[in-house]
Amino acid sequence: MNSAAIRVDLQLIADMVDPSTRALDVGCGDGSLLAYLVNFKQVDARGMELSQAGVNACVANGLSVIQGDADADLGDYPDDAFDYVILSQTLQATREPRKVLQQMLRVGKRAIVSFPNFAHWQVRLRMVFGGRMPETPSLPYKWYDTPNIHLCSIDDFRALCADMGVVIERAIVLDRNSKPINLPPLAANLLGEQAVFMLRRD
Amino acid sequence: MEGTIGSLPLDDLADAERKALGQCQHAILGGDRPLRLDCGVDLGPYRVAYQTSGTLNAEKSNAVLICHALTGDQFVAERHPVTGKDGWWDAMVGPGKVIDPAHYYIICANVLGGCMGTTGPLASDPAGGKPWNLRFPVVTIADMVRAQAALLDHLGIADLFCVIGGSMGGMQVLEWASSFPRRVFAAVPIACAARHSAQNIAFHEVGRQAIMADPEWKGGDYRLHGTVPARGLAVARMTAHITYLSEQALQRKFGRSLQDRNALGFGFDADFQVESYLRYQGSTFVERFDANSYLYITRAMDYFDLAGAHGGVLANAFRGSPTRFCLVSFTSDWLFPTHESRDVVHALNAVAANVSFVEIESDKGHDAFLLEEPEMFRTLAGFLKGAATVRGLRGVP
Numbered sequence: 001m002n003s004a005a006i007r008v009d010l011q012l013i014a015d016m017v018d019p020s021t022r023a024l025d026v027g028c029g030d031g032s033l034l035a036y037l038v039n040f041k042q043v044d045a046r047g048m049e050l051s052q053a054g055v056n057a058c059v060a061n062g063l064s065v066i067q068g069d070a071d072a073d074l075g076d077y078p079d080d081a082f083d084y085v086i087l088s089q090t091l092q093a094t095r096e097p098r099k100v101l102q103q104m105l106r107v108g109k110r111a112i113v114s115f116p117n118f119a120h121w122q123v124r125l126r127m128v129f130g131g132r133m134p135e136t137p138s139l140p141y142k143w144y145d146t147p148n149i150h151l152c153s154i155d156d157f158r159a160l161c162a163d164m165g166v167v168i169e170r171a172i173v174l175d176r177n178s179k180p181i182n183l184p185p186l187a188a189n190l191l192g193e194q195a196v197f198m199l200r201r202d
Numbered sequence: 203m204e205g206t207i208g209s210l211p212l213d214d215l216a217d218a219e220r221k222a223l224g225q226c227q228h229a230i231l232g233g234d235r236p237l238r239l240d241c242g243v244d245l246g247p248y249r250v251a252y253q254t255s256g257t258l259n260a261e262k263s264n265a266v267l268i269c270h271a272l273t274g275d276q277f278v279a280e281r282h283p284v285t286g287k288d289g290w291w292d293a294m295v296g297p298g299k300v301i302d303p304a305h306y307y308i309i310c311a312n313v314l315g316g317c318m319g320t321t322g323p324l325a326s327d328p329a330g331g332k333p334w335n336l337r338f339p340v341v342t343i344a345d346m347v348r349a350q351a352a353l354l355d356h357l358g359i360a361d362l363f364c365v366i367g368g369s370m371g372g373m374q375v376l377e378w379a380s381s382f383p384r385r386v387f388a389a390v391p392i393a394c395a396a397r398h399s400a401q402n403i404a405f406h407e408v409g410r411q412a413i414m415a416d417p418e419w420k421g422g423d424y425r426l427h428g429t430v431p432a433r434g435l436a437v438a439r440m441t442a443h444i445t446y447l448s449e450q451a452l453q454r455k456f457g458r459s460l461q462d463r464n465a466l467g468f469g470f471d472a473d474f475q476v477e478s479y480l481r482y483q484g485s486t487f488v489e490r491f492d493a494n495s496y497l498y499i500t501r502a503m504d505y506f507d508l509a510g511a512h513g514g515v516l517a518n519a520f521r522g523s524p525t526r527f528c529l530v531s532f533t534s535d536w537l538f539p540t541h542e543s544r545d546v547v548h549a550l551n552a553v554a555a556n557v558s559f560v561e562i563e564s565d566k567g568h569d570a571f572l573l574e575e576p577e578m579f580r581t582l583a584g585f586l587k588g589a590a591t592v593r594g595l596r597g598v599p
Contacts, residue, residue, distance in 0.1 A: 062585065082554070
């Protein structure tokens, strides 16, 4: 847990978080981002995780984590409880992504959201020419067992932010190796496999 | 009830209490400043019997207070002077265990109203020299916690690294965190609730009625009559014991197995092993526990309602709390089911408190918190280690 090496996309998120702040990681999984924030950035970091086994493992590693999910449990927290609310690779699995984003931006001064891009060229090819539901490294599920019920493209997400009146402070598009790529929006929506957004209220 | 009462004489003790006091420390408190009880009575002086292990460090930052449950006492991890059995939390506390005296200064005190040396209904009214019995004021969980806080003052300990306990012990932990947030660095309420449910009050009432229906109880004055309401107290214990186990655990342990016989007896002896087991639980309990104490302590649990004490909003009990919480519940605990712990978690979230919550998969029912539960040990060891790091406690593995 004290190792400095975490997944590249999580490292990108961690780099967006200022030291000695307060953060809530929703869907924190095995707690690797939380542990990094606590150990290397002195962040007062808390986690929420759907799987009880994941929660217990996090707590056994000294992290502050509770069982809960983004749709149901963000409503408990008071306004501005955190500097950042982080939702990594989970937005597409929520029942009501728009409400979840609203809650994140109520509870946190900023929201950091990462998600797979459903308009990536591989997805498009498989859909258009294969005639099958897409399966890619970042979308590895069959249509009948996927937890991803609200997939979107990078442009879809930008449109939602505009519609909600949310300010996009930063947007980073990642290639298949989770390396940031610098491209104009149209190309980004075609070539980006995932994206990380930092948002704040207007 | 109003006015000041107090009692201390060491010469009029029940046998069990005398044995207990011979094997632990005690403090006489409230002599100059009585304890104001929730019922309005000022209690003082009063005695708190307690046990410690480990060493308080120079910074006085490693004290861990263990709060015991309804029928527990201060003998957490050592041979019990009355029963000769191992301490009630031997699984959790001791060298090499999660709460290790090598790292922590461990304190456990018998609760107010108890019968192992701390002042309760067994204590004598100094005016008449007779036991208080039912004239002892009804005490609450908050009163128990205030008495513990007074003990810490007496020991010169400003704040605790951790307060931990299960069941009624967990209620005390919640009360500690609410009443004395600055004195509690970490709080671990296990298998408990922020209020006693109707079902739990109902079970307690059955137990109390069993005691009071015993003709030997004599309106609570059995000691004056030289009697013991053993049957009533045993039935109370039998009823309660069922609530501490899960249906699966009872089935696994006993099923419909017969006791020392090959066929049904067509009578009312203990045909079934489960009957025999419960009778044994009841009969051993009366050797170490006082019937009036049982009435008082069950009442304290029934009265516990942390939200009620804070305008009906549980979150108000924890507003601004600096404490790190770790709640633990068990899947098969139907006495304090997981949703009760979850209610506390919701309230703590509502004030953005630092909270962890684990539900442990176990089929052992409410009693799981006292037993060998490796996942509970693992998560609590991790939680305490994390808290110790933030607290700057050295040497916690």
